[in-house]
Amino acid sequence: MTARLTSIEEEADLRARLERTWASPRGLRGVLTAVDHKIIGRRYVVTGMVFFFLAGVLALLMRAQLARPESGLIGPDRYNQIFSMHGTTMMFLFAVPIMEAVAVYLVPLMCGARNISFPRLNAYGYWVYLFGGAMIWIAFLMNVGPETGWFSYVPLAGPEFSPGKRTDFWAQMITFTEVAALVVAVQLVAMILKQRAPGMTLSRMPLFLWAMLVTSFMVIFAMPAVMLASSFLISDRLIGTQFYNPAEGGDPLLWQHLFWFFGHPEVYIIFLPALGMVSHIVTTFSRRTILAYPAMVLALLANGFLAFGLWVHHMFATGLPRLGNSFYTSASIMIAIPSGLQIFAWIATIWDGKPRFRTPLLFVIGFIIIFVLGGLTGVMLAAVPLDLQVHDTYFVVAHFHYVLIGGAVFPLFGAIYFWFPKATGRLLSERLGAWNFWTFFVGFNVTFFPMHLLGLIGMPRRIYTYKAGLGWDLWNLIASLGSVLIAVSMVVFVVNLVISLRRGQVAGDNPWEASGLEWATSSPPPSYNFLYTPVVTGREPLWEGEGVLPVMGGVGVDQRQALCTTIVEAEPDVRQPSAGPTLWPLLAAVATTGLFIGSIFHEWALVWGAIPLAATLVGWFWPPGPTRRQAARAALAEEGT
Amino acid sequence: MKRGSRTASLLPKPECDLTIDAPSIFFPRAPFPTRGDFVRQIITATIVAACLTAAACDRETRAVRAPTTANGVSGPVSPTSLRAGGGLALPPVDPRAPLYDGNAYQISEGQRYYEWFNCSGCHAHGGGDVGPALMDDEWRYGGAITQIRASIAEGRPNGMPSFSDKIPDEQLWQIAAYVRSMGGEADKLAASSRDDHMRATPPNNQAKPGPEHGDATAARLGAAR
């Protein structure tokens, strides 16, 4: 029998003490004050999926309208709002937040830590995201929703051509979601660089952590551009500045440059975490470490850097100089190389492994089939002459749905099937999972493949109706029928979730025999994640050393402590306190919401709204009182023991 | 720091396999949401959504066709009895007025037709040229929307032509709504800040409002101008 750190009785006592230290309060108080990353991560995922389904309903409405030519189902004003809300919700309220949500849940577990690096900031970020999303949807229901598309070009979105407050709500929603994204990005960078398990050197880091690290840096560099753009827009609309007014020295193209400088990295911000998820699923279900790990890491880094050099490919038709356009053609084509490398590596891993085709792997295979086609149409779009024909047509709609749904949503569903047992302790049904996958795969292709042809035969984007007899009728009808199949797939998914939560097969700690640190604890993990701090000796920790995972103690048990390690070699460095449950993040988020919403209506709200925000921040950062250990010591001294 | 190794089962076993540490965000009674909880939540959400839709913002409606009066006829307003320097008649009441006054879309259309029907030829962009300024708070013939509309339709002494033949009825209302917004009289949230032309005036939605009705002003001015 190998040595144990503690005896079985001592272990039970240790668990009880850790539980006491790390448990979140129950009931309403728990909901409002929790800083446990698992609780916040779960909420975040559920909220993101709710927005996904809401935006999906809008998509069904659009397809219903476009199923027949000159259909009178939805008028132009409502249709414009619907497609704007669909794009806005999918991009700002679902795609980026859900990836961050999954990261918020998984990254601390993968790092072998007890909680995320800035727990209160985490809670604040979630509340800001929730309030921002709620704001724009309430606005939509009250006829003040956006109507100029998810990227809102000026002058159409400017004060003259977009009357009222609709575009202002949209622009301010961007501020909310971008604060939330920055909050998560900052935490992930700190966590991944400084709080990994001892022994998890950079070359042993799981690919999901690499993906989230690169994504977080991208968020930090890209988000300020859109914040600037939307702030200029609100300023033009509220107080009459001239940023986008050509008659007074402004320029509509300024909006496009600022927006797309963010907008192109944005799609890679959505895509890169999915690549990380795919790597984990392929590794687990092929029972083989990923082929060419260093190349995979470099591919992620290359994607992250190159993504910032492509944005002008959204502006090829605006009359910019030809030489400049050519540069962006080359850059846009070049970014296909890292992705191509990764696709080969994953397929090769499956080839050389011992694959088991469970639902997560099915979704990965669907991802490969769909995303590669989308990537190739992207290469086509990178060529200026071809782009000038199909820009702003349904060809582009087909392309970005192939890369976004294929490249992000399919891996996301795979990830949900993969990590659901860890989060809830139950496995999702394999049979319903297969039905989910196949209806989604077939429905998706039936819906979006014909759109390639529609774009080539002349159908522009964002039209609420079209004339009969142009040759578009049949393909639109087919696409609309496909969308019904996608809806069926989502119903199957929700049914699977609901049934499995209550009656699913109980998952053990590691039902998939995976290799990551998150599988080294129970399902669902206890509030303190791990009993001891795991020590990592290889890239697949649970597959090394014949199933024996080295651990180490030393991190505080009776007060919340986090272990920091060095950046490259991950040697233990310092221990520092970790924040406990508190109401201040919620109050600060409410104050932030007041500030942002107020400034839609009056510029002085920026000043007056800063006061409550400052007050809540003062409360938040007020130095803590005596620690529990000091309190406990004081209590012990009192009792005379 | 102590280092050591353990046997395979280092996985800490909580008391119950199926607990989640804090309740899910929807306050279920059971540890997991039941089907009844979901149904209840969906019904609540639907009711809330319906209420919000019913409370839709009138300021933001885009009515592309002219609304008709209560008796179903869309027609001209009877001429005002207001005279410069004359009595203190109240502005006529017209049920169509609130549909235009303070509606963002109608004000924006009014701004467009203000240019198209060449109001700026005499009034510039509100500052006045041959014609009086429209962005101040002095209204010789009344500053209520019905009064402004009547002024445009009927014409006024000293050079304001009658536009009832030239400008369709709906556009008269829209231009009147815009003129009110120029003076800061309209709902600030409905007026836009600027248009996409050259501009030397403060934004429309920053203008300070003046007295609500022009009767007192007209009486005060008399034949001063």
Added chain:
Amino acid sequence: MIRRSLVACGPWLLVWLLAGCAGAQSALDPAGDQAARTESLWTLMLWICGVMYLLVLLFLAASIWRARRRLAGPPLSQGQASPAERPLLRALTGWVGLTVAGLLVLTVGSFVVDRQLAQAEAGQALRVKVTANQWWWKVEYEDPVANRRFITANELHLPVDRPARIELEAGDVIHSFWVPNLGGKQDLIPGRTNHLTLTPRRMGLFRGQCAEFCGLQHANMALDVTVESPSAFTAWSEHQRQPARAPSDPRLARGRDVFVGAACASCHAVGGQTAMGQVGPDLTHLASRRSLAAGARPYSRGALAGWLADPQSLKPGNHMPYVATNPDELNALVDYLDSLK
């Protein structure tokens, strides 16, 4: 399992290929130099990308097929090397090389076609200026001689085999000029003048459409393009230069009086008459056009009457006001406008 889905994709491809790619608004049916060059680039892209895609699918299918005879065993971790590791890494390098080569071919192809498009602007080009407004096209034919210039709306006539250099400006928001059969699109951006050169090679009737979301009626902002022989084009141009046909009988004269007396003349111009409004489409030869309201309806007297009776029914949200007339006035007006051939 997966192979079944791959086979299922086949019929789609076939249907797609066999289906009508031709059309009056199709990029796959080029009728001009620019569109033809782009279509050849598209064919190159389709082949190379298609081959790459097929290779990926084959590799994927093979790896899934191979899985059928795999044995159970311990998972392969970092330290252990599989016998296939080195060959696979070599294959990976080869794949990256192949990808780079393929992408290089596509990049060079793109540059070559781009240069060809840039060099298409020849000397004796016809000069046209298009100004886009919400939701109609103002088309001005330029000429060195001032009184040979003319203005029309929502239609473009081009002589075959002669390049047309089109200057693009916007009157309000960003629009996009796109005639797929003839060439790619260019945006019309307020504060900027863009250019587009089209060289039609085949006579026929084509359709263009605005391709940048521009508001409520973006869907109904089409352009009728007619490519005709040089003599037919000259005849059409000469006809366009003529002022509007004067009313020949009292009914038409009454219609003209309604037009000038009511709100119509404030926005619309009819050449040679007192109506000189600049903010709406020019109506001098309205009745000779193929469609009404930027492609909203094919032109006919009935469509025109319906449009005048309620502009919002055809294009809800468009900026043409409803001008109240009694039925007799309306009929006279429609007769008059219908006479403007």
